[in-house]
Amino acid sequence: MLTRDADAFLGFARHCAADFGPATARAAFLVSPEGFQRAEQSARDNRYMAAAERFDADAALAEHRQLHSALAQDVPVIAFAGNPATPDAVFPNNVFxxxxxxxxxxxxxxxxRQREAERPDIRRYFTDVMGYAERDLSGQPHPCELTGSLVIDRARGLGFCGLSERCDEAGAALMHEAFGLRATLMFPLAPGEYHTNVLLAVLAGRAALICPAGFADPRIPGVIAELYGDLAVSLNVNEQAAFAGNAIALSERRVWMSEAASTALTAGHRRQLQEGAGFAVGCVPLAxxxxxxGSLRCCVAEIF
Incomplete structure (x- = not known):
């Protein structure tokens, strides 16, 4: 099912068992922020990006090393070298x-960012070393920025795809088919929003972080929340601005987010995650x- 009909999606999705696949990744990869600087093309439709003078490449590299070390507590993590010609490559989950x-x-x-998709080292790591088949969507005309635009409940095979300049309906259909999902709900993001994964995180198939203000249709956050019940955490605008929605669970026991995001969490929302969902909240300074x-989740490409 690929639809914009929230009622039809909910009616189907609530009956999907958590037997589609593993809820969390078995490993992850990062791309180092070499030559980290403002990418003016990307800044056209990313309101979260700072002014050029605020970029500090050395600080970004130091944070990235801490991120690598932290995530490796939960799963094996590898890092590919960055390239100053692709300053956004630190966010590889949009491309791979x-x-x-x-x-x-x-x-x-x-x-x-299209240049990132051409990297032979990342492609060959998966095809030649890992023995993976390759599904290449990079040459067709429809934008589909993978797990930036499409948030996936891997346990139940459900997709939540925000439509924006970074993903149109045809791109959503291509991703739905490529990931082999049972059902995908498409919906427009609010004006000024570019990626769904800044507004929504599904954590190990059992909990969700939702930023209602980021959705154009105010009913969509409620539909998603119905699927996760008491473990749906509705984040306020301050938590959204601090990237609390840009989080990831790489294991059943912990959710990772940036230090700023963790600081912004209300006490009640922290209790929902810790006591309700059983997640420790891990954080890394990523200012x-x-x-x-983007923030922590944007930096992480999952390996299933």
Whole structure:
């Protein structure tokens, strides 16, 4: 099912068992922020990006090393070298994603990011070393920025796809098919929002972080929340601005977010995650990297 009909999606999705696949990744990869600087093309439709003078490449590299070390507590994590010619490459999850045995390469909107998809080292790591098949969407005309635009409940095979300049309906259909999902709900993001994963995180298939203000249709957050019940955490605008929605669970026991996001969490929302969902809240200082317009989840490409 691929639909914009929230009622039809909810009617189908609430009956989907958590037997589609593993709820969390078995490993992850990062791309180092070499030459980290403002990408002017990406800044056209990313309101979260800071002014050029606020970028600090050395600080970003130091934070990235801490991120690598922290995430490695939960799963094996590898890091590919960055390239100053691709300053947004620190956010590889928009370009590369996996399902078991398959690498998916997305089609980025901006040319500066389209260059990332051409990297032979990342492609060959998966095809030659890991033995994965490759599904290459990068050459077709429809933007589909993978797990930036499409948030996936891997346990139940459900997709939540925000439509914006970074992903149109045709791109959503291509991703739905490439990931082999049971059902995908499409919906427009609010004006000024660019990626769904800044507004929504599904954590190990059992909990969700939702930023209602980021959705154009105010009913959509409620539909998503119905699927996760008491473990749906509705974040306020301050938590959203601090990237609390840009989080990830790489294991059943912990959710990772930036230090700023963790600080912004209300006491009640922290209790929902810790006592309700059973997640420890891990955090990493990422102030320099967040000037690039994304946060912790954006930095992490999952390996299933």
């Amino acid at each position: 994603a996996t399902t078991p045995g398959q690498l998916i390469v997305g089609r980025m909107r901006h040319p500066v 320099a990297l967040e000037h690039g317009g």
